[in-house]
Amino acid sequence: MASLPSDSSDKGILANRFQSNNHPSKDIKGTYGSELIRKKIVICITASVACFKSIDLIRLFIRHGAEVFVVISKAVEKFIGKEYFVWASGNPVTTHLSGELEHVRLANYNNSDLVIVYPCTANTIGKFANGIDDTSVTSVLSIALGSKIPIIISPAMHEAMYYNPIIKSNINKLEQMGVIFTPPVIKEDKAKVSSVEEVFRHSMEKVFHIRQPQNRDTGKVFNWNKNNQFFCKQSLDSITEINDIELRSFFKGKKILISLGSTIEYIDPIRLISNTSSGKMGFSLIKAATRFGLDVTILKGITQIDQSIYKHLRKFSQRMIEVKTTDQMADAMSQELYKSKYDVVILSAAVSDFKPQIVSDTKISTENENLTLKLIPTIKIVDKVKQIQDKVFLVAFKAEYSLSLRQLITISYSKLLKCQADFIVANDVGPKHNVIGSENNKVIIIDKDRNFYDFPTQKKEQVAEDILKMVYLNLNNIND
Structure with a gap:
């Protein structure tokens, strides 16, 4: 379990900014299951038009018991505004780095259990793969990778950009370092970000290794298989x-x-x-x-x-x-x-x-009152x-x-x-x-x-x- 530190020298809100609170938006916490209780997840959001989908991902993790902290790029703040993410997570949202060292507080050793970038642009992938830490998101990723905190990245961009050999090389480079990528959906010349359910499934299976989620029809994930494997209910939108x-x-x-x-x-x-x-x-x-x-x-x-x-x-x-x-x-x-x-x-x-073991060559007589058909x-x-x-x-x-x-x-x-x-x-x-x-x-x-x-x-x-x-x-x- 991750434990976010509190520096005794900090006063008031600085010491508590990244601690759990009782924000009203957290009323949904655990409504789908308790598998992720006491887990801390950082969700980073970069400037793709799909960034609005991240709100559903944040809420889904909370519904399964997790505490979620959000980091957004400056462009996302212009697209949507950070207050939506404050509402979605019930926690303060990081938009830039300050003297509070937000990236360290969020992603240093054992401070979080998982870091997700959803959606992730080609620009962020390139910077992360080459050690460039000039944004709040890339700085969090840099600390998380060095701290060996699991990282999941969900790319979103134009199809041609996704197949750019340089970008492919960056993805391969990060995968070799243990970063998990959820494959985009190729459609209409776009590499569209994978579904919220797909990212959640990757998190459960590849990071938390959880096989016993709650059996609720609205909970997306069901542990029904006798071999202790879960089934994941998917949205029909892509169809x-x-x-x-x-x-x-x-x-x-x-x-x-x-x-x-x-x-x-x-x-x-x-x-x-x-x-x-x-x-x-x-x-x-x-x-x-x-x-x-x-x-x-x-x-x-x-x-x-x-x-x-x-x-x-x-x-x-x-x-x-x-x-x-x-x-x-x-x-x-x-x-x-x-x-x-x-x-x-x-x-x-x-x-x-099934079929009869023996097929009669002639019509079976109705006089046979005790006919047994094997x-x-x-x-x-x-x-x-x-x-x-x-x-x-x-x-x-x-x-x-x-x-x-x-x-x-x-x-x-x-x-x-x-x-x-x-x-x-x-x-x-x-x-x-x-x-x-x-x-x-x-x-x-x-x-x-x-x-x-x-x-x-x-x-x-x-x-x-x-x-x-x-x-x-x-x-x-x-x-x-």
Whole structure:
């Protein structure tokens, strides 16, 4: 735990400036959890137009129990004004260095537990990397680095500037010294500052090594995994901001394989077992993928789509493969993946999990009053995808019935790990949630890094667009 010193020679406010106080803004302290109680965090803010987002970061840390002190550059003071940050943190804000030695009081040995720069300009990165301490922010960073206090930096600048080899060299130089960087979101020719939730997750995982945050829906972070790993609830803003032009430009010419519908398993030549999947979610994905310029191959099982809609499926695809049983779908998918290289595979089909161990060659007589049907597991089609094409971007689906949010996320994440999906779309088809075959759907998307996105109930056409936007965000970051 950090302990901010108080020089006995200082009098009055000078001695107490960097100590905790009972400012009314701290009424929110600990409302999301107590993981960071007695932790002192310094948040430095530099002159990016994204500087207003830092207020949310300050408040989030306070809600988890931390004491936050803010250091701002002169330009930020002009952009926003320091009083907003006094309100946000409940503590005095450092705008310049004085005889109080603010940089030493904040970042000297054991005086703080973490220093964050959010957002951080290229100018500040360059000065910090080369030992130039001519601002309040760079002076705090210089002291923190020498004191071995953990530092997290979230860059924000134009895209071309971010890829400037000199700036990249400065970032690499600082990373070699142990400074943690949260990657920006590359969008609209900008390297936009990473989300508040992403910075918080980096802090929890890489600095504080905390695995037991409070389980509150509003608390952003949840400790549900039996292996003591937490899940982080992410904002939907980065998804809703994406426009169709971006998607069409990125997806044009890329190949996607989409499965939809259900599969059947025969008991005898005329009887079967199946599920009630309609195929509407898959059809919405096909329409959206076509609109965004993807070359679509359809792997179609049994659907309950109106025949007038069914006729349009071929119009939306380069190729359509029709199957009935799970084994047929598995074989068709394997053949297709061995034959053609795909950029994306989305398996929205509701495949039968079990099939009869023995299939009768003839119709089973109704005179048999004590018929016992023994079922065995079917092949897991989703597990085969990465075995054939390990570089393909895989989206899996998981439908469950009347589970809690915790159960739905943890079970879905286990499936994601097993099949090596890049993210998984989870939904609850219980009576309180999504009725199979309806026009609406409510989904939660979980990624490999244990982030989850909780979408509202909406039309399946919109759900399909959001899924493809998530694919775009992930692939765009991989390519960058």
